[in-house]
Amino acid sequence: MSEYKQDQVREHSFDGIQEFDNRLPNWWLWILYGSIVFAVGYWVVFETLGAVPGPNGRYALEMEAAMEAQLARMAGGGPRNESLNLMASMPEKVAEGRALFETYCVVCHADQAQGNVGPNLTDSYWIHGGQPIEIYHTVTEGVPEKGMAAWGRQLGPTRVQKVVSYVISLRNTNVAGKDPQGELYQMTVDEENAADELNSEDAGESATK
Amino acid sequence: MESANSMTQRVEYDDHVVRAFTLATTIWGAVGLLLGVIIATQLSFWQANLDTSWLQFGRLRPLHTNGAIFAWVGNMIFAGVYYSTQRLLKARMASDLLSWIHFWGWQLIIVAAAITLPMGLTQGKEYAELIWPIDIAVVVVWVVFAINFFWTLARRNERNLYVALWFYIATIVTVAVLYIVNNLQLPTSWTHSYSIFMGVQDALVQWWYGHNAVAFFLTTPVLGIMYYFLPKAAERPVYSYRLSIVHFWTLVFIYIWAGPHHLLNTALPDWAQTLGMVFSVMLWAPSWGGMLNGLLTLRGAWDKLRTDPVIKFFAVAVTFYGMATFEGPLLAIKSVNALGHYTDWIIGHVHAGTLGWNGFMTAGLLYWLVPRLWGTKLHSKRLADAHFWIGTFGILLYVSSMWISGVSQGLFWQALDAEGFLKFPDFIEGLTASHFMYQMRLVGGIAYLSGYLMLMFNVFATIRAGSPQKVTIEVAALPPTGLSFWRLIFSGPVLVSALVIGAPILLGISGVITGIVALVLLEVLVIGLVLHYGSRREERSWHDMIEAHPLAFTVLVLVAILIGGMVEIIPTVVATKDAPVQAMADTGNYDFVQRPYSPLELEGRDIYVSEGCYVCHSQMIRPFRHETLRYGEYSRLAEFIYDTPFQWGSKRTGPDLHRVGGKYANVWHYLHLNDARSTSPGSNMPRYNHLSREHVDFSHTRTKMQALRKLGVPYTNDDCEAAETTALSQAQLVIDDLSTQDVVLDPNSKMTALIAYLQRLGRGPQPIAPSLEELSQAGGH
Numbered sequence: 001m002s003e004y005k006q007d008q009v010r011e012h013s014f015d016g017i018q019e020f021d022n023r024l025p026n027w028w029l030w031i032l033y034g035s036i037v038f039a040v041g042y043w044v045v046f047e048t049l050g051a052v053p054g055p056n057g058r059y060a061l062e063m064e065a066a067m068e069a070q071l072a073r074m075a076g077g078g079p080r081n082e083s084l085n086l087m088a089s090m091p092e093k094v095a096e097g098r099a100l101f102e103t104y105c106v107v108c109h110a111d112q113a114q115g116n117v118g119p120n121l122t123d124s125y126w127i128h129g130g131q132p133i134e135i136y137h138t139v140t141e142g143v144p145e146k147g148m149a150a151w152g153r154q155l156g157p158t159r160v161q162k163v164v165s166y167v168i169s170l171r172n173t174n175v176a177g178k179d180p181q182g183e184l185y186q187m188t189v190d191e192e193n194a195a196d197e198l199n200s201e202d203a204g205e206s207a208t209k
Numbered sequence: 210m211e212s213a214n215s216m217t218q219r220v221e222y223d224d225h226v227v228r229a230f231t232l233a234t235t236i237w238g239a240v241g242l243l244l245g246v247i248i249a250t251q252l253s254f255w256q257a258n259l260d261t262s263w264l265q266f267g268r269l270r271p272l273h274t275n276g277a278i279f280a281w282v283g284n285m286i287f288a289g290v291y292y293s294t295q296r297l298l299k300a301r302m303a304s305d306l307l308s309w310i311h312f313w314g315w316q317l318i319i320v321a322a323a324i325t326l327p328m329g330l331t332q333g334k335e336y337a338e339l340i341w342p343i344d345i346a347v348v349v350v351w352v353v354f355a356i357n358f359f360w361t362l363a364r365r366n367e368r369n370l371y372v373a374l375w376f377y378i379a380t381i382v383t384v385a386v387l388y389i390v391n392n393l394q395l396p397t398s399w400t401h402s403y404s405i406f407m408g409v410q411d412a413l414v415q416w417w418y419g420h421n422a423v424a425f426f427l428t429t430p431v432l433g434i435m436y437y438f439l440p441k442a443a444e445r446p447v448y449s450y451r452l453s454i455v456h457f458w459t460l461v462f463i464y465i466w467a468g469p470h471h472l473l474n475t476a477l478p479d480w481a482q483t484l485g486m487v488f489s490v491m492l493w494a495p496s497w498g499g500m501l502n503g504l505l506t507l508r509g510a511w512d513k514l515r516t517d518p519v520i521k522f523f524a525v526a527v528t529f530y531g532m533a534t535f536e537g538p539l540l541a542i543k544s545v546n547a548l549g550h551y552t553d554w555i556i557g558h559v560h561a562g563t564l565g566w567n568g569f570m571t572a573g574l575l576y577w578l579v580p581r582l583w584g585t586k587l588h589s590k591r592l593a594d595a596h597f598w599i600g601t602f603g604i605l606l607y608v609s610s611m612w613i614s615g616v617s618q619g620l621f622w623q624a625l626d627a628e629g630f631l632k633f634p635d636f637i638e639g640l641t642a643s644h645f646m647y648q649m650r651l652v653g654g655i656a657y658l659s660g661y662l663m664l665m666f667n668v669f670a671t672i673r674a675g676s677p678q679k680v681t682i683e684v685a686a687l688p689p690t691g692l693s694f695w696r697l698i699f700s701g702p703v704l705v706s707a708l709v710i711g712a713p714i715l716l717g718i719s720g721v722i723t724g725i726v727a728l729v730l731l732e733v734l735v736i737g738l739v740l741h742y743g744s745r746r747e748e749r750s751w752h753d754m755i756e757a758h759p760l761a762f763t764v765l766v767l768v769a770i771l772i773g774g775m776v777e778i779i780p781t782v783v784a785t786k787d788a789p790v791q792a793m794a795d796t797g798n799y800d801f802v803q804r805p806y807s808p809l810e811l812e813g814r815d816i817y818v819s820e821g822c823y824v825c826h827s828q829m830i831r832p833f834r835h836e837t838l839r840y841g842e843y844s845r846l847a848e849f850i851y852d853t854p855f856q857w858g859s860k861r862t863g864p865d866l867h868r869v870g871g872k873y874a875n876v877w878h879y880l881h882l883n884d885a886r887s888t889s890p891g892s893n894m895p896r897y898n899h900l901s902r903e904h905v906d907f908s909h910t911r912t913k914m915q916a917l918r919k920l921g922v923p924y925t926n927d928d929c930e931a932a933e934t935t936a937l938s939q940a941q942l943v944i945d946d947l948s949t950q951d952v953v954l955d956p957n958s959k960m961t962a963l964i965a966y967l968q969r970l971g972r973g974p975q976p977i978a979p980s981l982e983e984l985s986q987a988g989g990h
Contacts, residue, residue: 009446014371015296017437018446024455028501032459032494035538039487040713047483054479055543059832059843066629066834073628103635107877107888117874117950147874153838156630 070157079161084132085191087165097166100159104151113170114177117147121167122175130171130185136164220366221681222295226308228582228677230288233316234571235668237280240323242658244273249654252862253647255893263327265895267821271338272326277563278336280319282427285571287311287354289434290377292578294361297371297437299684303360307353314350318343330400333818333854334415336422337391341402344392351388355381362759366684369756372453376433378763379461383425383770390774391418397916398909401815405920408803408849409477410782412857417468417774424464427562428530431570432499435527440506442519442577448505454752456498461766462710463492466773470541471859473550474831476846481777482543488773489541496534503527518593522573525601529565533558548619551827551861553643557611564604564657572596572664579668583675592667596660603657607650614646618861623835631838636864641891690757697761702751714776801845803852804974805922806966808910808936813966815913816905816959818854820897827858828867828970841868841971848971851922863894868971875943876950878964900960907933907957939965939977 010019045051053061077083087093101113108118119127128138139160142150151160171187250257251266258264291308295301302308321343325331331338339347358381362370370378391414394402406414440447447453469477469485504527507513513520536558540549549555572593580587587593621639624632633639697703755762806814817823830836832843844867849855873881880887883901885894910932918924928935940956943965947954954961969975 010450012369014367014369015293015299015437017371017440019372019450019453020446020448021451022449022505024449024452024498025501028494028497031497032491035491035493039491042487042490043483043713047480055474055482055832056479056843059834059837062834063837069629107880108874117876144871147871147877149872153841154631154634156626156628156634156838158628158630159634 079133079136079157079164081132084136084161084164084168087161088132088168090165093162094166094169097162097164097169100155100163101166104155105163108147110177112175112177113167114175116178119181120175120178122170122173122177123180124172124174124184124186125180125182126185127182130183130187132164132168132191135167136160139164139167217683217685218366219681220299220301220684221679223302223305223308224292224582224678224680226302226305226312227288227292227578229312230284230291231575231578231582231668233312234281234284234288235575235665237276237284237319238568238571239658239661239665241273241276241281242654242661244269244276246651246654246658248273249647249651251895252893253644253651255895258895260896260898262329262899265820267824267895268327268329268331270824271331271335271821272323274336275322275326275338276319278422278426279322282431282563282567282571283315285567285574286380286426286430286434287315288578289438289574290358290430292582293373293434293437294358294377297367297374298361298365299367299682300361300365302357303364304357307357307360311350311354311357314346314353318346318350321346325400329819329821331819331821332392332394332402332404333821333823333856334391334404334411335419335823335859337388337415337418340400341392341394341396342399344388344394348385348389348392351381351385355385359759359763366687368687368690369753370759370762371436372447372450372457373433373436375453375457375756375762375766376429376436378759379457379766379770380425380430380433382763382767383421383429383461383465386767386770386774387418387421387425390778391415395916395920397913401913403913403916403920404854406782406855407851407853407920408855409846411853411855412472412475412849413469413477413481413778413781415855416471417465417778420468420471421465423559423562424467427567428464429461431567434570434574435499435503435523438574438577439503439523439527442517442523442573443507443510443513445506445508445510448502448508452498452502456495456502458769459495460492460499462769462772463488463495464773465770466777467492467541469777470546472857473541473543473546474833475829475857476844476849478781478846481781484777486541486543490538493535493538496537497531500527500531500534503530518587518590518597519573519577521594521597522569522576525597526566526569526573529561529569529604533562533566536561547831547833548623549615550831551859552615552618553611553646554615554619555860557608557615560611561604561608564600564607568604568657568661569600572600572661575664575668579671580675582678583672584678585671585675588667588670588674592663596663596667598660599656599663600660603653603655603660605653606656607653610646610649610653614643614650617642617646622839623833625835629834631835634839636839637889637891640862640893692754692758692761694758694761697751697755697758698764700751703765710772714772802847803850805851805917805924806969807939807974807977808907808914808928808932809939809962809965809977810969810975811913811917811966812905812907812910812936813962813964813969814856816900816963817966818856820900822866823856823858825858825860825862825894827861827865829857830865830867836865840865851917853917853920863892866967866970870968870970870972870975874950875946875964875968876952878967879947879952879954879960882960882963897960897963900963901954901958903959904955904957905936905959905962907936910936935977936962939975942976942979943968 004023006022007020010021013019046054101109102111105113105118108116109121110116113121115121119125124130126134128134128143138148140150140152140157142148142152144150151163155163168191171185171191247257247264248266248269251269258266258269262268291302318339322339325340325343326338330340332340358377362374393405395405396402404411436447436453466488467485469481470489471485473482473486475482504524507520507524510520514524539545540555540558576587576593618639621633621642622636626632755765828844830840830843837843848867849857877888881889882897884896884898885892911929914922914924914929914932918929937956940961943961944954944956965975
């Protein structure tokens, strides 16, 4: 082998194409060796030793943390009839619930909640219970065999509570639509008062406009 | 060919077929790009499909990708290969007949694809959509090409093979292996078949193919073309021969392993995902080796960058190659992929490669080659310059808008609020946020197409001004090389490589003890042989000798590409369907074990495949909290054991569908398929109202089920015989339910079958006949 020289043309050419035989740039070699070392190291850490959890392991950790956080929030008590009724008396919450309802629910329950595939929500009859907390559970867990989706995961509990507060506010407003289905639900005195209060506020607002 | 005297002979190159391929690539390029512009328009304005089933996104997108890859780049590769191979070997192609069979065969395949794909005849695997009769034609034509090429190598008048030819050899061998294995299928009719692989096996084989279609169809042959045409145009020596050797072998060996990076964070076993990731990272340097050898060859020719459009196109093409091959390893890192996968980022990435690297290499090649083939000057340099600038602008606009929309989609999807729930629960929000970027992308695409039309005009004007040239040379006969195949194969370099590659594989596959024992044995063997060969001083380097022995060279390339594929695929395919089921049994959890589809669901699934739903919808929920909140439990391996072809998808223009079954009422699906905007305002999904009018031929379902039975789906003979009755009975349930919502649907309609399939997804078998309760109620009325 003759001594190395930069930009020395090799003896043979192909169809007039000549070739130098320059050394490989050091930075390029560092990338090559570095990535090989990384690959071996990564394999050893993740696969041979299993020192770091893979996608499914990481998911378990992620879920655990989320559930811990949820638990901490629930320490103050989850939604109850009382909290949902309270929410239903707060116009901003009901308005937010209405916006969510219009995005996710109107396909089956129709624009005025008068029922389409799903039942009419404005009458006094409830298939899966008319108590606020019962409505909350129906929305969260769904009724798969009847085509009611479980919204708890996708919307999260806060949004579900807002939707429920809107639905509560619709009870007994009797919009013409699908015939009543299920059992008659008698509202409690508290609930009636809350509904009256909200409706009178609504009426007051629309009167001033 | 005739001998001028005893020592030399006259060779006339066959440039006729080169001219034919040149014209083909020029024309198909415009078609492929135009299709791209059409489907990009549809993403912004869904009405652009004119409400015609065969113009819908799901059918045209496969035509666009197949057209760009196989018609445009394919013909460009063949033009470059036929031109350069003859000159690098100082020999005419071995057989004119084979050359022409190759040319016309390939064009017929393209036409067949352009007819069948819009008809919805597809295998439903990305870049492998063509139905089986066309697949066979592709294999036959490819073999014809291979015979012609290797026959020419055998008759060469040049002792050694130049680096361009190494890349051509790698291309021809590897594409044949990939194409054949990924297209193993069992036909049920002339236009329909089932892949013999199912679920995760099919996913792995498909992406081993899909990734390497990029590697060995869009990269290696084009690198070969770069190695010939770039130094020719620059009139400068190639920067480094030893870099050619190092980056060629590392590229060819490592590329084949990287396929699983398309399946990161999916139900693919962890070890395969990790292999896909780390090999993608290792691919960075070998890829950049090609870029370096290209760019550094331009040293001393940079002044031509201002004057010569060919050099401009080559320089920018190689730069885009470097960019895309840096982005690739980056996207293959699991955590980066978690953000980028299923988004437009990937679309931007592949277009940087295709428009930048392949498209600009094609332009440079044509501007250099056409004037030479027709013996004239390029019609207009200024027009070529204009093409260069508008094309570069187009790519940059395209790629950057896809980056922005892709990253925003990823962030939209994974955003959680303070309580740890989805910040944007409605999938459509990510899509509507991308609308502006979709329009920018369209502008970029139109700019690129306009530049390409300038090229077409320039090429045709040049051809009109010239006339076909005949090129002949005098060559001296080549003395025999006197090299021994076995001595080249069982040589120091090969055995050292075997050790370096074999050791980690043995350690990875076997247990620690057996691995170490095997390693020691291998090492002793190799050291012995190295000492034996090392003691003899060779006058020529080993690589110099192997370049003079095409057979030995080809065998080594074949071995290099087979290792990765075998290590990844064989364990996955050999592990039978029982393995995931067994794993579930061990944990006592059978919830995720898939049960076979009912006849109606099976037909519905075939419609899902045929309409190309997988182009925009995935069926693979990844183990991330934001995904399981949005879509439900993450997808498990055992849930896909009877899915052929697998439909995991690679892009979410719409939401994941793996657990859509039971989420909505039948009527929701009916309304949504009729016009997605009625249930999801802002959607850009095509209208599938034609499915209500079209009918399924249930008399054929039996044949399909029997084919699946042969592939291992546990249908009984009775199941197959009763296919039609069972299907109609289940269809009746669906249409009865719909009729309560005043929707009238034919039980034979494709809509019914598709709804039944969608309702089945992600949950167990659904009722196929009315329950006793319902029957007694019906009787009571």
